[in-house]
Amino acid sequence: MKTADFIIVLGCKKCGKCDGICETGALTHVDGIASVDHEKCNLCMRCIKVCPNKALVYLD
Ligand code: SF4
Ligand code: SF4
Structure with missing residues (x-):
């Protein structure tokens, strides 16, 4: 069973830099x-791509 993916x-x-x-x-x-509100996030990855500090981490 796969658990839900989300970004922390x-x-x-x-x-x-990720503002807006x-x-x-x-x-x-x-x-x-x-x-990140996990209920609203569609995992588009835009925020992860712009963060220069690797502060946004995708968990799957
Ligand atoms: S930019 Fe995309 S991946 Fe980042 S929080 Fe918003 S919907 Fe989720
Ligand atoms: S460090 Fe990353 S997550 Fe934090 S404000 Fe900057 S771009 Fe956004």
């Missing part, structure tokens, strides 16, 4: 730190 945030540096790129509203920032 590890060690966000608050650089803001999420089209589903899943990616938000609280005090600059990124957060």
